[in-house]
Amino acid sequence: MNKTALITGASSGLGAEFARIHASKGDNLVLVARGEEKMNTLKVDLEKQYAISVYVIARDLSEQSASQDIFSELQTKRMHIDYLVNNAGFGDFGLFAERDWKKQEQMINLNVMALTHFTRLFLPGMIKNRFGKVLNIASTAAFQPGPTMSVYFASKAFVLSFSEAIANELKGTGVTVTALCPGATETGFKVAASLDSSNLFKGSGIAGSKEVAEFGYRAMMKGKTVAVHGFLNTLMSQSVRFAPRNIVTAIARFKLKEK
Numbered sequence: 001m002n003k004t005a006l007i008t009g010a011s012s013g014l015g016a017e018f019a020r021i022h023a024s025k026g027d028n029l030v031l032v033a034r035g036e037e038k039m040n041t042l043k044v045d046l047e048k049q050y051a052i053s054v055y056v057i058a059r060d061l062s063e064q065s066a067s068q069d070i071f072s073e074l075q076t077k078r079m080h081i082d083y084l085v086n087n088a089g090f091g092d093f094g095l096f097a098e099r100d101w102k103k104q105e106q107m108i109n110l111n112v113m114a115l116t117h118f119t120r121l122f123l124p125g126m127i128k129n130r131f132g133k134v135l136n137i138a139s140t141a142a143f144q145p146g147p148t149m150s151v152y153f154a155s156k157a158f159v160l161s162f163s164e165a166i167a168n169e170l171k172g173t174g175v176t177v178t179a180l181c182p183g184a185t186e187t188g189f190k191v192a193a194s195l196d197s198s199n200l201f202k203g204s205g206i207a208g209s210k211e212v213a214e215f216g217y218r219a220m221m222k223g224k225t226v227a228v229h230g231f232l233n234t235l236m237s238q239s240v241r242f243a244p245r246n247i248v249t250a251i252a253r254f255k256l257k258e259k
Contacts, residue, residue, distance in 0.1 A: 002052065004028045006074075006081045008061060008118070009088030011035030014137065014185070016042055017213035018085050019054075028053040030079065032070060033088065034060050055079070061088050062109040067117040081122050083220070084134045086115040086159075091152035093256070104151045111155035116162065123166075123175065130174035135220040136163045138179040140228065143237045147253040160226070167225040176223035180216040183233040185209060205232070 005022040009015040010031035016038075019029055023046040031039045036058035043054040057073070059066050074081065089111040092103055119134055126132025139153075142160035146153030163179035170177060185207045212229050219227030228234045 002026055002028050003082035005083035006030040007085040008032045011038040014209050014213050015087045017209045021213055021217045023050045023052050030055045032057045061114040062106040067114050071121040082132055084122050086118055086136045091149055093149055096150045107151055112158050126175045127173050132175040133220050134177040135216060136179050138181045140181050140183045140233045140237055142181055143240050145249045148256045164225055178220045178224050178227055180227050182212045182229040185212050
C-alpha cells in the first residue's frame, strides 16, 4: 500500500523538489502552500508521470487556525500521513527595530507555530502505527544569532532545538524526526527575504534545491536527527560552538551585509 507524504511550502523550491522525490518513490502526496496554480500544475505532472494521487490544499499556514483545519480535513477524508515535511517558511532582512511587525509575526507563526502544531497533530497517528518520519527544515542559521535577520535566525534555532528534543523522546516508537540544515540555497527565499545583494548569496558555492532536497530525503529515511548539507556548512556548524559568541554574531552580520 502506498505511503502518503504531506509537504508544506510545496508550490516551488525545496517543497516542489521534495514532492518530486516522494512521487518517484511511489508515495501519494498532500501538497500545502498558498500557490494553488503552481501546485495544481505539479499535481498534473506527478500524477501523470508516477501514477500516484496528489491532494492539493491552498492555505496560508501563518493563519492561526490553518494547521488544525488541514488536519481535520485530512481526518475527514481518512488520509493517514506517513511522512511530514515541514518545509514552509520565509525570512526578512533589515534591522529588527525598523522592520514591519506584522511580517515578523507572520514569520513566527509560519516558521515556528505552524511547524510545531503540524508535528503535534500528526505524531500521535505515526506513533500508533509505529511508523512515521518528520523532516523539519531548519538552516545553518540555527547555529548562531543573525543580526539583520534576527527573527528568522531565532526561528530556525527553535526548529533545530525542538527537532532534537522530540527525536530523543521518540526513540523506540518507530518514528523519527530529522532537522535539515541547508546553507544558502537557490530557491525563491533570497528574493522574498530581500537578500539578493547580500554577501550570503555571492559566489559560486550556492547549492541547488534538488541537491539539498535529495540530501534531506536520504537523511530522513536513515533517521538522522540533524543533517547539515555541505562540508563547509558542517564545519561552520561545529566551529561556532567553540568560538566566542560575540565573534560568531559579528561574522554572521558580515555574511548578511549588502555588497
